[in-house]
Amino acid sequence: xxxxxxxxxxxxxTEFRRRAAILDTFGxxxxxxxxxxxxxxxxxxxxxxxxxxxxxxxxxxxxMSIAVAEGLLGGSGDDVDRVMTRIAxxxxxxxxxxDNDRAPGNACMTGCRNLARAxxxxxxGVADSKGxxxxxxxxxxxxxxxxxxxxxxxxxxxxxxLTHGHDAGVEGAAAAxxxxxxxxxxxxxxxxxxxxxxxxxxxxxxxxxxxxxLPGMLDQPPAFVLSEQGLGESWVxxxxxxxxxxxxxLSPTDFRACVLTAIxxxxxxxxxxCIAGSISGAYNGSAAIPEHWRHGVENSALxxxxxxxxxxxxxx
Numbered sequence: 351x352x353x354x355x356x357x358x359x360x361x362x363x364t365e366f367r368r369r370a371a372i373l374d375t376f377g378x379x380x381x382x383x384x385x386x387x388x389x390x391x392x393x394x395x396x397x398x399x400x401x402x403x404x405x406x407x408x409x410x411x412x413x414m415s416i417a418v419a420e421g422l423l424g425g426s427g428d429d430v431d432r433v434m435t436r437i438a439x440x441x442x443x444x445x446x447x448x449d450n451d452r453a454p455g456n457a458c459m460t461g462c463r464n465l466a467r468a469x470x471x472x473x474x475g476v477a478d479s480k481g482x483x484x485x486x487x488x489x490x491x492x493x494x495x496x497x498x499x500x501x502x503x504x505x506x507x508x509x510x511x512l513t514h515g516h517d518a519g520v521e522g523a524a525a526a527x528x529x530x531x532x533x534x535x536x537x538x539x540x541x542x543x544x545x546x547x548x549x550x551x552x553x554x555x556x557x558x559x560x561x562x563x564l565p566g567m568l569d570q571p572p573a574f575v576l577s578e579q580g581l582g583e584s585w586v587x588x589x590x591x592x593x594x595x596x597x598x599x600l601s602p603t604d605f606r607a608c609v610l611t612a613i614x615x616x617x618x619x620x621x622x623x624c625i626a627g628s629i630s631g632a633y634n635g636s637a638a639i640p641e642h643w644r645h646g647v648e649n650s651a652l653x654x655x656x657x658x659x660x661x662x663x664x665x666x
């Protein structure tokens with residue numbers, strides 16, 4: 351939970367910015383620490399509209415991950431309908447909150463509006479949306495259900511349908527949660543890749559097509575792989591999860607290197623950072639996250655508490 355928030359917070363200010371502009375502004379290593387979304391060093395274009403947020407602030411990715419975690423932990427009854435109802439109520443509350451000013455995705459907001467109108471959760475999501483919004487938020491499911499893969503996949507796929515109905519969006523959520531579970535099992539990146547491809551590839555042609563590119567990208571630099579010419583810019587689920595695994599694969603035992611690779615990119619930097627941070631955090635443990643990031647990220651104590659509660663519920 352802390353790892354995903356740190357990756358998200360590092361990438362929040364770089365989302366919507368090109369890698370070249372990031373490096374021009376912060377030097378050849380790009381962003382290496384928390385910076386403000388509206389840091390005065392940023393160039394005038396693109397103009398980021400809205401209230402600024404201080405260094406260490408996370409985006410809607412972590413906000414929705416917290417909502418998922420609280421929904422998983424927040425009541426009795428664990429059949430899928432009750433769990434989705436609890437998560438849905440937290441999504442609706444988040445969508446109406448004053449804190450929902452961090453570039454939320456259109457499909458996520460449409461799904462929340464549908465849920466608020468009492469559309470059944472299975473039909474609430476945008477049917478043709480495969481944006482990464484359902485993949486970025488499922489790490490809590492991976493943490494809670496890492497010992498029960500069937501349950502993990504059921505809940506992750508169901509959680510996608512609250513906002514995203516396309517098969518690649520659904521399988522992106524399943525893949526992101528499964529990667530957290532496999533990381534907790536200390537599976538190698540190659541084993542993670544094979545397990546996810548075997549589970550999710552047959553269920554989505556778009557997912558399968560993207561993921562089959564990944565092994566051939568491992569000898570290519572991040573500037574190419576994490577771009578439109580490589581795996582894509584990660585606005586869609588299959589690209590975001592594949593890109594996050596690529597970052598972990600490059601630096602499986604180095605949390606810092608993993609998330610900094612993820613966030614200095616052309617595309618959906620905060621979501622790649624969020625998913626990569628959840629994988630690397632699960633694999634390496636909280637001690638691998640630099641201490642000033644662990645304590646400097648927004649709501650660090652809450653994130654730590656949620657992670658401990660999910661872990662206790664999984665192992666109890």
